[in-house]
Amino acid sequence: xxxxxxxxxxxxxxxxxxxxxxxxxxxxxxxxxxxxxxxxxxxxxxxxxxxxxxxxxxxxxxxxxxxxxxxxxxxxxxxxxxxxxxxxxxxxxxxxxxxxxxxxxxxxxxxxxxxxxxxxxxxxxxxxxxxxxxxxxxxxxxxxxxxxxxxxxxxxxxxxxxxxxxxxxxxxxxxxxxxxxxxxxxxxxxxxxxxxxxxxxxxxxxxxxxxxxxxxxxxxxxxxxxxxxxxxxxxxxxxxxxxxxxxxxxxxxxxxxxxxxxxxxxxxxxxxxxxxxxxxxxxxxxxxxxxxxxxxxxxxxxxxxx
Numbered sequence: 001x002x003x004x005x006x007x008x009x010x011x012x013x014x015x016x017x018x019x020x021x022x023x024x025x026x027x028x029x030x031x032x033x034x035x036x037x038x039x040x041x042x043x044x045x046x047x048x049x050x051x052x053x054x055x056x057x058x059x060x061x062x063x064x065x066x067x068x069x070x071x072x073x074x075x076x077x078x079x080x081x082x083x084x085x086x087x088x089x090x091x092x093x094x095x096x097x098x099x100x101x102x103x104x105x106x107x108x109x110x111x112x113x114x115x116x117x118x119x120x121x122x123x124x125x126x127x128x129x130x131x132x133x134x135x136x137x138x139x140x141x142x143x144x145x146x147x148x149x150x151x152x153x154x155x156x157x158x159x160x161x162x163x164x165x166x167x168x169x170x171x172x173x174x175x176x177x178x179x180x181x182x183x184x185x186x187x188x189x190x191x192x193x194x195x196x197x198x199x200x201x202x203x204x205x206x207x208x209x210x211x212x213x214x215x216x217x218x219x220x221x222x223x224x225x226x227x228x229x230x231x232x233x234x235x236x237x238x239x240x241x242x243x244x245x246x247x248x249x250x251x252x253x254x255x256x257x258x259x260x261x262x263x264x265x266x267x268x269x270x271x272x273x274x275x276x277x278x279x280x281x282x283x284x285x286x287x288x289x290x291x292x293x294x295x296x297x298x299x300x301x302x303x304x305x306x
């Protein structure tokens with residue numbers, strides 16, 4: 001059917017059929033500076049489904065500022081997205097920078113009544129990539145907003161090792177705790193937003209860069225220097241003498257030598273600290289900035305694998 005000049009939406013219907021379930025989908029596409037796709041679906045399980053991924057997003061991350069990957073390339077960074085963004089049911093904003101791991105990694109972020117999640121491309125300058133063909137600085141970010149209560153579950157982030165930028169090696173999706181049972185319909189709906197810039201997600205300060213480096217070349221010393229840069233929100237109105245503090249914690253490692261400073265060159269607030277992993281186990285870190293006990297930024301969360 002040919003659309004009329006006054007129409008501003010496009011409706012798409014789709015059917016799903018597989019050995020384990022069947023289903024019907026309704027997509028309503030709304031173009032604009034932020035393009036929205038409202039998704040409604042009803043699934044009919046034919047057999048028990050223990051794990052269902054809702055609102056799957058895929059992307060590519062080859063390397064970036066936080067990458068330990070040795071590359072022979074003229075480009076400083078190569079990725080379609082550089083982090084997973086989440087707003088929990090409690091209202092906390094979480095930011096997990098992506099990596100191109102040496103081995104398959106699956107991270108879970110348990111939650112109840114999630115408010116949204118997405119794969120974000122934050123580095124928006126041509127100088128970040130120096131790629132006149134791929135234009136990675138123009139790749140859209142994607143955000144999923146549930147349109148009903150999704151209950152208890154988890155966001156899973158899958159990071160797959162890749163040696164080429166032609167592969168989508170990043171996957172994120174929501175997994176409900178309640179399994180699907182045969183003969184019982186399962187309904188869900190969400191709004192998928194695609195954008196380049198938005199002031200909505202998140203509204204406060206953001207982690208805009210993550211960098212790590214080895215501190216010592218001595219055998220047996222696996223400590224690292226970690227730098228996290230924050231920018232935006234109320235941070236941009238604070239002078240360098242304000243008593244901004246970093247709340248840093250780690251599971252699987254020790255944190256020491258924490259410093260916070262406002263960089264005179266660009267106004268970015270930089271947190272630096274020493275990380276000492278405990279043996280060879282992964283270290284799960286968290287960091288955010290506060291002023292007089294009030295949070296100024298999202299929570300940066302990072303998984304370091306020795």
